[in-house]
Amino acid sequence: MNSFEFYNPVKIVFGKGKIAELPKFIAKDQRVLITYGGGSIKENGVYDQVFDALKGYTVFEFGGIEPNPKYETLMKAVALIRKEKIDFVLAVGGGSVIDGTKLIVAAVPFKGEPWDILSKKAPIVEALPFGAVLTLAATGSEMNSGAVITRNETKEKLAFGSPLLFPQFSILDPTTTFSLPSNQVANGIVDTFIHTTEQYLTYPVNAPIQDRTAEGILLTLIEEAPKAMASRNDYDVKANLMWSATMALNGLIGVGVPSDWATHMIGHELTAYHGLAHGVTLAIVLPSLLRTMIDEKQAKLAQMAERVWGITKGTEREKALAAIDKTEAFFQSLGVKTKLTEYGIGAENFAKIVTRFEERGWKGLGERRMVTPAKVLEILKASL
Amino acid sequence: MNSFEFYNPVKIVFGKGKIAELPKFIAKDQRVLITYGGGSIKENGVYDQVFDALKGYTVFEFGGIEPNPKYETLMKAVALIRKEKIDFVLAVGGGSVIDGTKLIVAAVPFKGEPWDILSKKAPIVEALPFGAVLTLAATGSEMNSGAVITRNETKEKLAFGSPLLFPQFSILDPTTTFSLPSNQVANGIVDTFIHTTEQYLTYPVNAPIQDRTAEGILLTLIEEAPKAMASRNDYDVKANLMWSATMALNGLIGVGVPSDWATHMIGHELTAYHGLAHGVTLAIVLPSLLRTMIDEKQAKLAQMAERVWGITKGTEREKALAAIDKTEAFFQSLGVKTKLTEYGIGAENFAKIVTRFEERGWKGLGERRMVTPAKVLEILKASL
Numbered sequence: 001m002n003s004f005e006f007y008n009p010v011k012i013v014f015g016k017g018k019i020a021e022l023p024k025f026i027a028k029d030q031r032v033l034i035t036y037g038g039g040s041i042k043e044n045g046v047y048d049q050v051f052d053a054l055k056g057y058t059v060f061e062f063g064g065i066e067p068n069p070k071y072e073t074l075m076k077a078v079a080l081i082r083k084e085k086i087d088f089v090l091a092v093g094g095g096s097v098i099d100g101t102k103l104i105v106a107a108v109p110f111k112g113e114p115w116d117i118l119s120k121k122a123p124i125v126e127a128l129p130f131g132a133v134l135t136l137a138a139t140g141s142e143m144n145s146g147a148v149i150t151r152n153e154t155k156e157k158l159a160f161g162s163p164l165l166f167p168q169f170s171i172l173d174p175t176t177t178f179s180l181p182s183n184q185v186a187n188g189i190v191d192t193f194i195h196t197t198e199q200y201l202t203y204p205v206n207a208p209i210q211d212r213t214a215e216g217i218l219l220t221l222i223e224e225a226p227k228a229m230a231s232r233n234d235y236d237v238k239a240n241l242m243w244s245a246t247m248a249l250n251g252l253i254g255v256g257v258p259s260d261w262a263t264h265m266i267g268h269e270l271t272a273y274h275g276l277a278h279g280v281t282l283a284i285v286l287p288s289l290l291r292t293m294i295d296e297k298q299a300k301l302a303q304m305a306e307r308v309w310g311i312t313k314g315t316e317r318e319k320a321l322a323a324i325d326k327t328e329a330f331f332q333s334l335g336v337k338t339k340l341t342e343y344g345i346g347a348e349n350f351a352k353i354v355t356r357f358e359e360r361g362w363k364g365l366g367e368r369r370m371v372t373p374a375k376v377l378e379i380l381k382a383s384l
Numbered sequence: 385m386n387s388f389e390f391y392n393p394v395k396i397v398f399g400k401g402k403i404a405e406l407p408k409f410i411a412k413d414q415r416v417l418i419t420y421g422g423g424s425i426k427e428n429g430v431y432d433q434v435f436d437a438l439k440g441y442t443v444f445e446f447g448g449i450e451p452n453p454k455y456e457t458l459m460k461a462v463a464l465i466r467k468e469k470i471d472f473v474l475a476v477g478g479g480s481v482i483d484g485t486k487l488i489v490a491a492v493p494f495k496g497e498p499w500d501i502l503s504k505k506a507p508i509v510e511a512l513p514f515g516a517v518l519t520l521a522a523t524g525s526e527m528n529s530g531a532v533i534t535r536n537e538t539k540e541k542l543a544f545g546s547p548l549l550f551p552q553f554s555i556l557d558p559t560t561t562f563s564l565p566s567n568q569v570a571n572g573i574v575d576t577f578i579h580t581t582e583q584y585l586t587y588p589v590n591a592p593i594q595d596r597t598a599e600g601i602l603l604t605l606i607e608e609a610p611k612a613m614a615s616r617n618d619y620d621v622k623a624n625l626m627w628s629a630t631m632a633l634n635g636l637i638g639v640g641v642p643s644d645w646a647t648h649m650i651g652h653e654l655t656a657y658h659g660l661a662h663g664v665t666l667a668i669v670l671p672s673l674l675r676t677m678i679d680e681k682q683a684k685l686a687q688m689a690e691r692v693w694g695i696t697k698g699t700e701r702e703k704a705l706a707a708i709d710k711t712e713a714f715f716q717s718l719g720v721k722t723k724l725t726e727y728g729i730g731a732e733n734f735a736k737i738v739t740r741f742e743e744r745g746w747k748g749l750g751e752r753r754m755v756t757p758a759k760v761l762e763i764l765k766a767s768l
Contacts, residue, residue, distance in 0.1 A: 001623045003399025008392070014640065015387025206620040208607065209627050212600025220592040236590040239385045243593050243640070252636070256398065256627070 001207040001256040008251055010143045011169040014243070016235065018171045019046070019133055022053040022090075025169045026131065030087040034061045035077060035101045037093045044179040046135055050092055060084055065093070068271055068278065069100030071115060071151040078107045078114070081128070089130040091167070095139025095191075095278075098132050099147035102165045105130045117160050118149055124162040132170040137177055137242040138188035138279065140195060140249025142170035150272060157268040172246065174238035182229055186334035187279030188245060189225050193218060193330070194263060194282040195248040201290065201300050202258040202367035211303070214253045217244050218308045225334060262365035263289050266376060269356065270340075273349045280343070283336045287328040288382035289371070294320055296370060340383050350380045385591040385640040392635055394527045395553040398627070400619065402555050403430070403517055406437040406474075409553045410515065414471040418445045419461060419485045421477045428563040430519055434476055444468055449477070452655055452662065453484030455499060455535040462491045462498070465512070473514040475551070479523025479575075479662075482516050483531035486549045489514045501544050502533055508546040516554040521561055521626040522572035522663065524579060524633025526554035534656060541652040556630065558622035566613060570718035571663030572629060573609050577602060577714075578647060578666040579632040585674065585684050586642040586751035595687070598637045601628050602692045609718060646749035647673050650760060653740065654724075657733040664727070667720045671712040672766035673755070678704055680754060724767050734764045 013021060026032060034050060041047040051059065062077045081089070081104065091101035105128035107114035116122035134142045141147060146161035177185070200214035220240055227237045247253070266289070267281030276284075290297060294317075301320035305311040309326045311319050328338050337343065354373045357365075365371035371379070397405060410416060418434060425431040435443065446461045465473070465488065475485035489512035491498035500506035518526045525531060530545035561569070584598040604624055611621045631637070650673070651665030660668075674681060678701075685704035689695040693710045695703050712722050721727065738757045741749075749755035755763070 001398075001620060001627065003402065005395065005397050007395040011389065011391040012639075013389050014385075018387065206624070207627075208604040208624055209600055209631055212603060213597050216593055216596025216600060219596060223592065236385060239640075240590070240592055243385065243591075247593055255396075256623075 001210075002205055002258070004255040006251055006255050007163065008143065008166065010166050010250070012143060012172060012246070013169060014172045014239075016173055016175050018173050019049040020053050022050065022133075022171070026054075026057070026088055026090070028056065031058045031085060032060070033077070033081055033084070033086040033089045034059060035065060035089060035091050035093070035097055035104065036061070036063045037065050037067070037097050039063060040179070041092055041135060044135075044176065046092060046133065046176050050090070050133060060086060065097050065100045067096045068148075068150045068157065068275075069096045069103070071103070071118075071149055072153070074100050074103050074149070075107070075114070077104045081108050086128070089128055090133065091130060092133040092135065094134070094136030095141040098134070098141040098167070099139070099149065101130055101132070102141070102145075102147040103149050103160070104128075106162065106165060115151065118151075118158040119156075121160070124164055127162070127164040129168055132167045133176070134170055134172050134242070135176040136180065136184065136188055137238070137245040138191040140192075140245055142167060142172065143246045143250040148268065155272045157272040159268075172242050174235055174242050177238050177242065178233045180232070183335065185228050185241075186336050187277050189221055189228065189241065189334060190279040190283045190331055190336055192241070192245040192248045193221050193327075194286055195245075196253065197286065197327075198261050198263060199254040199257060199259045201297050201304065202260050203296065204299050204303070205257055207257045210253050210255060210257050213247075215304070215307050217248050217253070218304070220244050222308070222330060225330070229334060258367040260367045262371040265362075265365050266353070266379060269349075269353045270345075273353070274343070274345050276343060276345075280336060283331040283338050284340055284383050285379065287324055287338055288379045290324045290327070291321075292375060292379045292382060293366065293371065294324075296366070296368060347381065347384065350377060353380065385594075386589055386642070388639040390635055390639050391547065392527065392550065394550050394634075396527060396556060396630070397553060398556045398623075400557055400559050402557050403433040404437050406434065406517075406555070410438075410441070410472055410474070412440065415442045415469060416444070417461070417465055417468070417470040417473045418443060419449060419473060419475050419477070419481055419488065420445070420447050421449050421451070421481050423447060424563070425476055425519060428519075428560065430476060430517065430560050434474070434517060444470060449481045449484045451480045452532075452534045452541065452659075453480045453487070455487070455502075455533055456537070458484050458487050458533070459491070459498070461488045465492050470512070473512055474517065475514060476517040476519065478518070478520030479525040482518070482525040482551070483523070483533065485514055485516070486525070486529075486531040487533050487544070488512075490546065490549060499535065502535075502542040503540075505544070508548055511546070511548040513552055516551045517560070518554055518556050518626070519560040520564065520568065520572055521622070521629040522575040524576075524629055526551060526556065527630045527634040532652065539656045541656040543652075556626050558619055558626050561622050561626065562617045564616070567719065569612050569625075570720050571661050573605055573612065573625065573718060574663040574667045574715055574720055576625070576629040576632045577605050577711075578670055579629075580637065581670065581711075582645050582647060583638040583641060583643045585681050585688065586644050587680065588683050588687070589641055591641045594637050594639060594641050597631075599688070599691050601632050601637070602688070604628050606692070606714060609714070613718060642751035644751045646755040649746075649749050650737070650763060653733075653737040654729075657737070658727070658729050660727065660729075664720060667715040667722050668724055668767050669763065671708055671722055672763045674708045674711070675705075676759060676763045676766060677750065677755065678708075680750070680752060731765065731768065734761060737764065
């Protein structure tokens with residue numbers, strides 16, 4: 001096991017009806033801004049539940065945060081907060097709303113152009129406190145301090161984080177996800193699955209607790225996915241998917257082990273250039289990346305084959321290849337296509353993506369920095 | 385899955401050489417009291433490492449905290465802290481030192497007789513900040529807010545806890561456990577194993593993430609235990625045992641699932657009356673408790689048989705019984721005896737233990753409160 005630090009002070013409040021407990025977690029005298037997305041929370045009752053719970057508070061609202069939240073949009077919320085002297089922000093939504101809110105609360109006290117937080121890794125020394133009401137099981141943003149933001153103007157999608165950006169609390173009520181369309185449920189399952197593999201499919205460092213916890217998440221997703229696709233309103237299924245998503249990216253399965261994240265980095269570019277949903281880009285990139293980098297990942301892939309997919313026969317190489325095939329077939333079983341051409345996308349931006357990686361000075365991505373720009377191109381071509 | 389709240393703000397600093405980083409976590413102007421146990425840290429170099437790291441700080445020390453820490457001893461540390469105006473306490477040791485330190489930091493600002501915190505559940509409204517340097521993988525106290533304290537005068541061993549009693553940080557350097565005698569390593573493995581089963585061997589509530597994480601801990605212990613018995617200085621083995629112990633009782637495997645803890649409650653009485661080591665009492669009580677309560681626990685025991693012990697044949701009852709036998713044999717394989725008579729202890733205090741449970745108004749222990757005083761007696765008799 002490698003050395004590590006772990007710190008995660010997010011209070012998780014999990015279960016049906018927990019939105020009503022919001023006043024336990026926000027002081028009565030706070031001026032609260034509620035941030036949300038495209039308005040689905042108005043249709044599924046979550047908006048009303050939140051406002052009912054916050055009766056007696058001074059509440060403002062800022063809707064319209066997009067999937068892959070846009071810098072330009074978020075800066076409008078920053079202006080509102082400064083104008084109205086907001087004390088506390090409550091993100092109500094999925095990963096995009098929570099990620100966007102992380103940039104908002106960091107930008108409010110930031111001196112200068114907040115985009116520098118992303119493009120120049122400008123340090124965050126202060127942030128407004130915030131909490132979350134989660135309505136989509138996918139990104140894990142509800143229990144970590146990182147976020148990913150897109151800038152329309154430059155077609156960039158960049159990540160940032162700070163220990164000041166943990167939500168003070170996150171309310172996870174699985175019933176808020178009952179109304180989700182099945183493609184969003186599927187994308188969330190893929191997202192959770194690949195958050196897990198980014199921290200698991202690297203190389204062995206003798207960390208059995210982390211490995212088995214990661215395998216437990218993968219096995220749970222594989223078991224629960226068909227049930228989730230078959231029925232929208234099964235509380236236990238939605239609860240298990242929600243807790244899987246949170247556990248996949250709260251830092252625990254990543255302690256003391258190498259991590260990859262190259263699938264995410266390449267996927268972000270496909271979102272930036274083509275507007276593909278995050279989960280979709282991951283499902284496209286991962287199988288190609290695993291096949292391209294199989295020499296690096298063979299031992300863990302074979303372990304995944306045995307423990308997750310129940311494949312016990314064959315050489316290590318054969319098991320590793322079978323694990324990749326099973327993984328790709330799993331995504332397809334959820335209705336998520338795994339090839340760019342299936343979305344009508346060709347090689348038109350591959351050169352730009354590779355150039356952009358080179359310009360950023362990224363000589364190599366992945367757990368051993370072996371996903372060079374040349375390998376990125378190879379992976380993208382294999383994803384066509 | 386049941387509803388739950390989870391909160392754990394302990395910063396974990398894990399790895400060889402991390403004690404040297406202490407100044408990163410304690411402000412320079414703090415008056416620091418170092419608490420420790422019987423002095424083994426002076427023999428294995430940990431004491432010197434801590435004092436070297438804290439050069440330039442105003443440091444006091446309080447040694448002599450016993451295994452199963454005694455209230456009477458701890459109150460002497462409270463007096464020292466009040467006299468010397470200590471700001472921060474650093475517990476250096478295993479669970480007993482950390483547990484004892486939790487009572488110390490709660491007692492310092494407490495108005496009245498601090499024993500009320502244990503005997504009358506008097507509320508803790510304030511506590512001195514503290515951190516820990518762990519030297520024994522067992523109790524999990526390094527990443528939770530609970531503790532167990534013994535009072536010589538009344539032969540009582542009672543538990544308490546408060547969200548104010550999380551260590552601010554815990555340094556986990558596996559090399560600090562290299563010098564442990566093998567019986568302490570074995571007791572630590574048993575302790576970790578049974579912390580896990582207390583939260584796992586109850587009844588199913590459809591919580592696969594929690595189940596699989598618990599099973600991952602049990603499998604890791606079973607794999608690493610023979611290696612730990614064979615070699616003292618295998619870093620990876622000691623690291624995996626240390627992280628297992630922390631993960632078993634940091635709250636995560638217990639979220640959203642029922643928990644038992646009857647084995648602990650009965651075991652505490654055996655320690656209080658006979659001075660048996662904590663892990664030893666658990667190894668004695670658990671097999672008898674599982675056999676006595678098998679009707680309640682059969683489904684999870686059969687799951688454990690399949691997933692942990694690899695037993696796939698037989699009825700559910702047969703698998704459940706086989707899981708108990710395997711568990712008892714595992715403890716014995718570590719040199720830990722599982723019967724009271726093997727320690728020269730008979731039934732002499734059984735009636736007192738049962739009476740004490742009745743006097744405390746505990747009508748029933750365990751996940752369904754079905755371990756009545758009569759069942760406690762039955763379990764104790766089966767442990768002879």
